[in-house]
Amino acid sequence: MLLYTIAIRCFGLLMRFSALWNLKARNLMQGQDLAWATLPTGGENDKSEGESKKPPLVWIHCASLGEFEMAKPIASALENEHPGIRILFSFFSPSGYQNAALSKHHVKAYLPLDTQQNAKKWIAHWQPSLAIFIKYDFWFNCIKETLSQQIPIHALGVALRPRHFLFTFFGKPWLKLIRKFQSVGVINKAMLTLAQNKGLNNSFVFGDPKFNRTVQRLETIQLLPKILLHWVTQNNILILGSCWPAEISFLNHYLKINELPVGWKILIAPHDIRTEHCQEIAKKLEVLKPILLSNHTHNKDTDLSNTSTELGDCVILDSMGTLAECYRHSKIAFIGGAFGKGLHNIIEAAVFGMPILFGPNHSKFPEAQQSIDAGFGFSISNQTEFNETLNRLFFDSNLLAHCAEISKQFSISQQAHILKFCKSLPKIV
Incomplete structure (x- = not known):
């Protein structure tokens, strides 16, 4: 040694x-x-025969x-x-x-x-x-x-x-x-x-134990901005969670040859939420005309009946603290990180019941392989796999429902x- x-x-x-x-x-x-700070003792109940214990x-x-x-x-x-x-x-x-x-x-x-x-x-x-x-x-x-x-x-x-x-x-x-x-x-x-x-x-x-904390969130509802809550509950949501440029690129190439199905919207939660980075994402996905959520949440007089028109087909979540709750209202998740050094948290999404897509670099994250084995996780290595997998989930309602059910059951059982x-x-x- x-x-x-x-x-x-x-x-x-x-x-x-x-x-x-x-x-x-x-x-x-x-x-x-x-590191050697004195350990606090208890109160009066910790004293025995005049000595602190x-x-x-x-x-x-x-x-x-x-x-x-x-x-x-x-x-x-x-x-x-x-x-x-x-x-x-x-x-x-x-x-x-x-x-x-x-x-x-x-x-x-x-x-x-x-x-x-x-x-x-x-x-x-x-x-x-x-x-x-x-x-x-x-x-x-x-x-x-x-x-x-x-x-x-x-x-x-x-x-x-x-x-x-x-x-x-x-x-x-x-x-x-x-x-x-x-x-x-x-x-x-x-x-x-x-x-x-x-x-x-x-x-x-x-x-x-990662699952224990996440399963507890099923019973704890976090408030979302009203305009966002109305938008996610009125549409089917594909969410890109903690995404990096690689995930944005896959989505961008998909949209060049495929139209977003009727009733589906895209919510993007970047790992980097700096304004300039979010604006770069909006520029790459200009076919969707993405909007930054922060540009709309300040308006308290927003008419919620026009939310779908106002927020459009794609929203970029450029603030922290609401991603986990957004998973509650999503149908499909594409989680970032696994085209780079490592996969971000898929458990936060899985507990709410949905199929989950991610890149190939997930060997250090056992929950990724477990999700694949269970049938609701999809490891994506190239654009063709991404396009085919996403289309299957978009257009096969039985597959989507099956993945949602086993995803939630899996999370509870783990x-x-x-x-x-x-x-x-x-x-x-």
Whole structure:
């Protein structure tokens, strides 16, 4: 592990140097310097015989904000099953730490640089009774020190694939440590078979906690601007969610040889919502005469009976915070990112019941292959596939309805078994 130690030290020096001009690096360094903040104790109920007593602490490590959202229902269930515990969320990413909204009895901290000295100091300071790693981000020295102190560790929502780092030559030391975890909760049965074949006999099917948070949205309706709500409820909507130029290009070429079917409209939610970028999209899709939603939502006197005429065939959603709710009113989703580095969130769309199209670069996102296997996901590699798939969905109402039904059922069935896991734990002391 000498090379790992050298790499970690070099990374730390590089971050400190980058912090001179890079805000993200500066936030990370400042946060790690504050990682030893005093853990708040409870109130008067925590005092015994005149001494202040800290309640048991459960440490949950989240790489960033996405993992934190996965961890929130786990933390809530733990508190219900084990009253009186405290929850510590640790982060490596500044975006996760800064945007994580905590409940009253929760604490958050940056995980310090993964050196042996820092790991010993971290465990000695926080003294967790239980440690949970969400999905990945397995820091070697932190794990080794936690195990050496006989603190039980669980990994939950772990996504494994044959070429996972743990199964490479360089990943062997990590794999050896993870075999000593109390449990490793993988997402599905295929991953369980893979894990057991690699000697992870402590693995079990936990499910995907990303689905739990998303399924909750079925019962929580978010308000949309009235003009947009009227438009999406009066039409069949093809939505491009978190789209990049590649997805816009596919749609543009489709529209050059196909007309948009009667009753269908297109809602575009770009990943980049800067005005100049949205205007570029409007120019590329000029055949649809797209409008930017922000140009219309300010008019409180809009006659909703003329919404379809006013908003036309295509709306560009140039604001944040409403994409997930727009999926509720959509019929087909084309999710961005998978023609580049990685697929954006398809679960937000799937839970509302619809076929989902995406690009070919989705190997690191198991829910994509699962959606394909289930029958409502469509991986698109070229323009011909896109045109043929979209036309099938536009003109085959039975296929559209079938995809909608299995998409919603799939999302509900994929939820993690959080309550079962929490009930299986011994009393946390």
